[in-house]
Amino acid sequence: MEEIKRVEPRTLSGFMELLPQDQIKFNEIMNVIRQTYELYGFLPQETPIIEASEVLLAKAGGETEKQIYSFTKGDTDLSLRFDLTVPLAKYVAKNYNELTFPYRRYQIGKVFRGERAQKGRYREFYQCDIDIIGDDKLSIINDAEIPSIIYTIFKKLNFGKFVIKINNRKILNGLFDELEISDKMKEILIIIDKLEKIGMDAVKEELVKIGVAEDKIQKIENFFNITGTTDEKIEKLRKLNFSSQIFNEGLAELEEVIKYVRLFKVEEDYFKIDLTIARGLDYYTGTVYETNLVGYESIGSVCSGGRYENLAEYYTKKKLPGVGISIGLTRLFYNLKELGLLSENTAKSISKVDIVTMGVGLENAVEISNSLRENGIKAEIYKEDTKIKNKFSYANNLEIPYMIIIGEDELAQGKYTLKNMTTGEQELKKKEEIIEILK
Amino acid sequence: MEEIKRVEPRTLSGFMELLPQDQIKFNEIMNVIRQTYELYGFLPQETPIIEASEVLLAKAGGETEKQIYSFTKGDTDLSLRFDLTVPLAKYVAKNYNELTFPYRRYQIGKVFRGERAQKGRYREFYQCDIDIIGDDKLSIINDAEIPSIIYTIFKKLNFGKFVIKINNRKILNGLFDELEISDKMKEILIIIDKLEKIGMDAVKEELVKIGVAEDKIQKIENFFNITGTTDEKIEKLRKLNFSSQIFNEGLAELEEVIKYVRLFKVEEDYFKIDLTIARGLDYYTGTVYETNLVGYESIGSVCSGGRYENLAEYYTKKKLPGVGISIGLTRLFYNLKELGLLSENTAKSISKVDIVTMGVGLENAVEISNSLRENGIKAEIYKEDTKIKNKFSYANNLEIPYMIIIGEDELAQGKYTLKNMTTGEQELKKKEEIIEILK
Numbered sequence: 029m030e031e032i033k034r035v036e037p038r039t040l041s042g043f044m045e046l047l048p049q050d051q052i053k054f055n056e057i058m059n060v061i062r063q064t065y066e067l068y069g070f071l072p073q074e075t076p077i078i079e080a081s082e083v084l085l086a087k088a089g090g091e092t093e094k095q096i097y098s099f100t101k102g103d104t105d106l107s108l109r110f111d112l113t114v115p116l117a118k119y120v121a122k123n124y125n126e127l128t129f130p131y132r133r134y135q136i137g138k139v140f141r142g143e144r145a146q147k148g149r150y151r152e153f154y155q156c157d158i159d160i161i162g163d164d165k166l167s168i169i170n171d172a173e174i175p176s177i178i179y180t181i182f183k184k185l186n187f188g189k190f191v192i193k194i195n196n197r198k199i200l201n202g203l204f205d206e207l208e209i210s211d212k213m214k215e216i217l218i219i220i221d222k223l224e225k226i227g228m229d230a231v232k233e234e235l236v237k238i239g240v241a242e243d244k245i246q247k248i249e250n251f252f253n254i255t256g257t258t259d260e261k262i263e264k265l266r267k268l269n270f271s272s273q274i275f276n277e278g279l280a281e282l283e284e285v286i287k288y289v290r291l292f293k294v295e296e297d298y299f300k301i302d303l304t305i306a307r308g309l310d311y312y313t314g315t316v317y318e319t320n321l322v323g324y325e326s327i328g329s330v331c332s333g334g335r336y337e338n339l340a341e342y343y344t345k346k347k348l349p350g351v352g353i354s355i356g357l358t359r360l361f362y363n364l365k366e367l368g369l370l371s372e373n374t375a376k377s378i379s380k381v382d383i384v385t386m387g388v389g390l391e392n393a394v395e396i397s398n399s400l401r402e403n404g405i406k407a408e409i410y411k412e413d414t415k416i417k418n419k420f421s422y423a424n425n426l427e428i429p430y431m432i433i434i435g436e437d438e439l440a441q442g443k444y445t446l447k448n449m450t451t452g453e454q455e456l457k458k459k460e461e462i463i464e465i466l467k
Numbered sequence: 468m469e470e471i472k473r474v475e476p477r478t479l480s481g482f483m484e485l486l487p488q489d490q491i492k493f494n495e496i497m498n499v500i501r502q503t504y505e506l507y508g509f510l511p512q513e514t515p516i517i518e519a520s521e522v523l524l525a526k527a528g529g530e531t532e533k534q535i536y537s538f539t540k541g542d543t544d545l546s547l548r549f550d551l552t553v554p555l556a557k558y559v560a561k562n563y564n565e566l567t568f569p570y571r572r573y574q575i576g577k578v579f580r581g582e583r584a585q586k587g588r589y590r591e592f593y594q595c596d597i598d599i600i601g602d603d604k605l606s607i608i609n610d611a612e613i614p615s616i617i618y619t620i621f622k623k624l625n626f627g628k629f630v631i632k633i634n635n636r637k638i639l640n641g642l643f644d645e646l647e648i649s650d651k652m653k654e655i656l657i658i659i660d661k662l663e664k665i666g667m668d669a670v671k672e673e674l675v676k677i678g679v680a681e682d683k684i685q686k687i688e689n690f691f692n693i694t695g696t697t698d699e700k701i702e703k704l705r706k707l708n709f710s711s712q713i714f715n716e717g718l719a720e721l722e723e724v725i726k727y728v729r730l731f732k733v734e735e736d737y738f739k740i741d742l743t744i745a746r747g748l749d750y751y752t753g754t755v756y757e758t759n760l761v762g763y764e765s766i767g768s769v770c771s772g773g774r775y776e777n778l779a780e781y782y783t784k785k786k787l788p789g790v791g792i793s794i795g796l797t798r799l800f801y802n803l804k805e806l807g808l809l810s811e812n813t814a815k816s817i818s819k820v821d822i823v824t825m826g827v828g829l830e831n832a833v834e835i836s837n838s839l840r841e842n843g844i845k846a847e848i849y850k851e852d853t854k855i856k857n858k859f860s861y862a863n864n865l866e867i868p869y870m871i872i873i874g875e876d877e878l879a880q881g882k883y884t885l886k887n888m889t890t891g892e893q894e895l896k897k898k899e900e901i902i903e904i905l906k
Contacts, residue, residue: 167852
């Protein structure tokens with residue numbers, strides 16, 4: 029036989045590859061997200077991972093563009109998608125005449141960014157997005173439905189307490205409009221975005237540096253110091269008596285969103301108004317969201333998004349406003365595992381039952397496996413000819429909850445031994461009884 | 468506002484991107500495949516799309532290597548996976564000590580091949596693979612379980628009659644061993660593989676060309692002319708009385724596989740022995756499978772695979788035999804759509820019901836939507852402020868099966884109008900009644 033040159037089997041850093049038990053957990057989380065998106069009637073969408081660079085980079089620039097995986101094949105410049113929003117914009121512009129608006133879609137898929145490798149940062153990672161796209165306009169009530177979706181997902185996932193933070197960019201914009209410092213708005217928002225990290229004093233210092241007058245900084249501070257319950261915050265915002273139109277528009281929208289978030293039965297202590305949230309991206313124009321796991325704020329927002337005025341302006345003249353969110357599943361999973369928050373109660377194996385024979389033919393195992401599967405019970409047969417010890421350690425290692433053992437005694441009585449692998453109990457049962465138990 | 472330079476929103480040829488109703492169908496097929504793999508207890512696996520070129524191309528060569536998407540990022544040569552088997556080999560070699568054998572896994576994911584673009588050929592496409600990997604050895608009964616999985620999937624998918632064709636490479640190899648033309652085996656197998664396409668006469672001509680003696684060609688023809696029922700074919704193979712050890716090993720394996728395929732309750736006319744199947748790839752060493760949709764043989768095999776001696780020899784010294792299959796879902800979906808075989812009976816929308824209001828507040832819609840979703844009913848609210856005609860055409864266009872209509876009359880009576888969009892019937896119902904109907 030010819031000599032084989034072997035290569036070290038490795039996986040690149042920044043790429044997640046899980047062992048089976050973790051993969052089962054990962055898929056469970058993804059299923060909760062998908063099922064919830066579908067519970068709200070979102071349509072599935074799937075766009076290619078590879079797109080023409082010209083299309084994918086129509087808007088991109090700066091930091092994002094540097095991170096994109098691009099290459100040439102034949103005479104075409106190709107790129108791997110770096111988010112699911114640009115492909116959505118392309119899709120909606122391309123299929124405008126075929127779609128029914130509001131177009132409500134979810135897409136769950138991998139995106140790619142050649143970021144510098146560091147702990148918890150991935151170059152290939154899942155995003156789980158929903159967006160609602162209107163044709164020319166889109167009711168503000170859609171912005172209230174989004175938190176109810178986030179609420180349903182994270183309640184089901186049961187990682188503990190979380191808070192959905194809601195704000196409206198028009199309120200922020202309105203503040204600067206009111207203070208007549210709109211020209212500095214972008215810079216100021218970038219500074220405000222750091223408030224939670226660096227604190228108010230450091231923020232004020234930075235504001236001075238970019239030339240904001242002392243009296244205006246005081247008003248900015250007063251604004252961001254607004255505290256209290258959700259209703260108190262709204263009351264205080266109203267009492268500012270700002271004349272800025274954009275401010276009052278934003279406040280009215282926020283009130284409407286809060287009203288409907290409550291109607292959607294999001295519990296009062298699972299959401300709050302947070303006037304500091306701006307979301308870095310410049311395309312958010314109204315409602316914005318972030319979600320924190322309480323006690324684990326350092327991992328950052330686990331679900332963010334917002335309202336934008338115009339999804340696809342780089343592809344079409346049609347005005348397509350929308351609202352959406354994204355869950356960065358790969359990073360979330362990494363953090364949950366690091367923090368020990370992955371539930372121990374979830375299944376550790378796919379099979380509910382492992383069927384083994386002892387000194388009798390495998391045909392007996394096949395027969396009952398057929399019946400189990402016909403009843404929807406996930407079952408496998410241990411088929412290797414080996415010591416009974418090995419057969420048991422297979423089921424033990426994989427943490428399969430039940431074993432069915434078939435030997436001569438069992439065959440003689442027309443029954444099977446059913447062993448509960450958690451309690452260790454085992455009992456002779458008829459096939460029908462076993463099906464009832466495992467169903 | 469600054470002038471925006473617009474780009475034509477296009478999707479590259481060779482990349483599948485579906486409209487919502489087709490995507491729903493596509494996902495349904497994928498779910499049947501996934502659910503069946505899980506019904507047999509296969510563990511989920513997910514490997515990265517991007518791998519180090521050195522790892523991915525440890526074995527590859529020839530035609531495949533030319534099709535691979537490779538590129539450099541920083542100082543690393545990267546490649547997109549072109550199948551799910553090489554990543555499986557890497558994974559098993561890498562995680563050998565963490566895995567429990569036989570390791571039974573499924574992976575459903577996209578793979579990439581820069582093939583020349585032509586109708587029905589995709590550059591980015593789904594493969595849905597299962598493999599069972601043994602540590603040093605693997606029982607032949609696993610080879611019989613595979614056809615039962617194929618059978619369960621295609622029965623559920625209900626595209627019509629199909630046939631799983633089963634052969635054993637050792638029988639073929641044994642034939643050439645017996646005729647003492649093993650040195651020409653590879654060439655001959657490539658010619659035999661074309662039998663169905665070009666017919667026996669053309670095959671014989673090609674065999675003459677490569678120098679096979681007339682008497683041996685006759686014996687080859689006799690062999691491939693073996694007909695009859697499955698049992699008759701086995702009988703005729705036995706009656707050849709070949710002394711080749713490899714031939715007799717293959718025949719014994721085939722008999723055992725057939726025996727267990729029947730025990731797994733695969734219906735007799737859904738499988739057959741087909742002695743012409745060789746499967747081009749050189750790594751199959753035992754049982755091989757192909758699956759045809761009866762009447763649509765021209766689209767080729769829709770599910771193929773087989774037994775191999777050594778999965779990961781390019782990564783490890785461990786001997787890891789396995790058996791597996793792959794369904795090329797993207798191509799299958801394309802063909803089913805072209806042939807008009809996609810069932811009309813599947814859901815055309817995700818939502819079961821669309822809730823609209825007429826002249827009353829949306830809070831009434833939110834209230835019942837909460838109750839529906841708490842009962843697991845997929846529901847959406849039409850939230851836009853527009854003419855009732857538009858509200859109805861939304862539900863019509865998306866073919867949502869039911870509408871709930873809420874107006875002043877309904878509120879006065881504490882009821883809702885439930886409209887069946889297929890029959891057009893509508894009736895006033897209490898919330899609890901509606902939940903019962905839609906559940």
